[in-house]
Amino acid sequence: MPRALRPARVILALLAFQALGLTLAGSAFADALTPESGGSPNADEIDSLYKLILVLAVIVFVGVEGALIWAMVKFKAKKGAVAAQIHGNTRLEIGWTLGAAAVLIFLTVFTFLKLPSIRDPAPTGANGLQFASTAIYASTDQPSPPEGKALRIKVDGQQYVWRYQYPGKDDVFAYEEMVVPEDTTVVLEISADDVAHSWWIPKLGGKMDALPGYINKTWFKARKGLYTGQCAELCGRNHANMLARVRVLSVDEYEDWYAQQKTDIKTAREEQAKTRAALEGDKGEAAVSGGAGGVGGPQSSGGPEGTDVPSNDEEEDSQ
């Protein structure tokens, strides 16, 4: 083996190469080493918990890999060298067992300190939707959220589109793009219609599985902007195209959108009823329910958009 390829040198070169790679990755792609955040307090808190683990992880990584590579280089067989015939060292072994345990205990304590700020919905802020004045949003069939009021939206996964049911008697709903007011606590009640899906908008916090027969909950309180994500649990052939968007507007803009959506759905329903009546030979039965879509075979990518598909609306309250 040529001198240039001596294992010690190759190991050191590889290590240097990887360190360089990590440094480059760290500087060139600023967010390559941490999860997405910046949209909602729970995502930010997950990010900070993650960063604490990252610091500990780097220390452990450098320490252990360093010891390994040091041992490999330093104790490489040489002429005349004799291996020390040691069978163990009880003190040392107890020491590193306790050391590993100490790191994990620290991590456990820190996780539980952080947990409430991640799991429990934060109260709606001053710029958010004021629930007291708009009774239509007040939920009637659900217990109050832990802290103050919240906009409760039912998220329903279907092959291969997300459906959002807004609270209240207006029966407002949307597909794929959820529109919410800023600085408002939005509680999501997540379920699925057909197979398992998983709701995830990285910048708005962690994912939650959407499982038929179960209601899973998460929340966010977002700043203005457009946030994107996609289904995270394999749900069939078009899993890759089951996209989700959350558009966060000011309260005024949101209320305009809500009113518009309400009108659009009403209009679309009336037209559908008219068409249907015409097709059925004017039997006088203006059936509203039914229609195509939802469950079944693979659909084209993207799926139905918001107001265009006012069908399937009656099946949602099964939970």
Place this chain on the structure above:
Amino acid sequence: MEASIASRPRPQIASAGPIKSTSKGWTSWVTTTDHKKIGILYLYTTFLFFIMGGVEALLLRLQLGVPDNTLLSPEKYNQLFTMHGTTMVFLFVIPIMAGFANYVVPLMIGARDMAFPRLNAWSYWMLLFGGIVLYFSLFFSPPEAGWTSYPPLSGSDYSPSGGIDAWIISLHIVGLSSMLGAVNFVATIFNMRAPGMGWGRLPLFVWSILVYSFLIIIATPALAAALAMLLVDRHFGGTFFDPTQGGSALLWQHAFWFYSHPAVYIMVLPAFGIVSEVIPVFARKPIFGYKAIAAATAGIAFLGLLVWAHHMFAAPLSTVVLAFFMLSSFIIAIPTGVKIFNWIATLWRGTIEYKTPLLFATGLIGVFLIGGISGIFLAVFPVNWQLHDTYFVVAHLHYVLFGGSVFGIFAGIYYWFPKMSGRMLSEPLGKASFWTIMVGFNVTFLIQHSLGLSGMPRRIFEYTDTGSWATWNLISTVGSFILAVGVLLTVINVVRSVKNGAVAGPDPWKANTLEWFTTSPPPENNFDVIPRVRSVEPMKDIRRQVEQMTGTQQRHEASRALVEA
């Protein structure tokens, strides 16, 4: 020496001399009950499945190499990752450990065969036919619900084709094969150890196989039950997993992971066992903390049965449950850490010979550590909510199962090939293979952590280029081909050396355990004389004894000298 053996009742027939094998040719392989031949059948079969699973992986990486790729349809893509995962877990890593164990456990404990040789043959043939059942679905409609096959997607409403049925039947057969094999290993290790080999002198690889076997026996029935329930749901009107009829889709996840998390330890503990054998031999130093490593193996296995729901942190579970599974996953890091520290302490102050088996064994420590650390991130359930089902998990599991298990498997191949074939593998080619695999592996999987952190979910067949996904995926794809070249170099090495390698002799590494006491390859009865075992390192004792008797340094002729003496 011989008198003491003869006076002890052993469940073996001592023979006067080496038995000449009378049958040659392919029929001798089909009809064999010799643990060594069955071991070799296992190794070749599982390695073939490894190559098939690897080709599937390369196709997956090709598809993801560029954004909006149309190389594979979503249907084909889903079929490929289902086949890849199922093949690698059930047809490669788990059974190849049974292959190594078949060959070396009886030799290491000084036995002449497994306890139940015909059951052993049956285990192998069921593995082969189980694999064929799965792969025959290629001619019809392969399964496409992932190796985890969560219902309702895997139910008859959403997967009406027969692919899932082939998957279920195949796993039933393979699972039965691995349970029968496990029963056989337990019986062999409990009853057929050489005189003097108490539990405190059992080689660490044999310890790991004992624990592997118990894990298989405890965990596999849960998988078998879940598979049977899925089959009943699909064809016989069952509603176990159908929420519209009062069933629960979450039940499958519990039953599946109750098996499939211990399966991670089933796959990785024997690899750790190989490392625990290889490192002392090439550091020329006794293993540091034998008892601690053996205890850690058992401890990891016990705790490994209590961590399954950390695969379900995003599922509807209460915080108490999440906290329990976070803590149990944390605790399992301690015995795992203990093993790593003990291996490094074994290297410390040794005289390390840089042979290929040692490179793979120490390489395992280096890369598995990354998988262990990323496991801590995933065990913290609030962080898991971000990372679950993303490429971060894909990276993590490959650092554990490739970085842990496959590096160990390659260490085992390079370490025991001389014993199995009687010939040495080429060292330069072995080292080239190691470094190519090392570089290719890290280029492929390190960047996938970043992909997951930036929001790329698993199992998507295409993506649009937002930010850095295209670059990072391309890096990963390039890495996977480097990795493939590294594996190919070892295949070439084996093919070349099996006929033309340098003759190994009985004990080319000056190793510590009894398999090196007999010739390479061993005769059909393994040993004419079974030595009394006085320590964890019986071969070291034998070499020392021979040196005292003859006054010369013994290398390859060690065993013959003792028998004549």
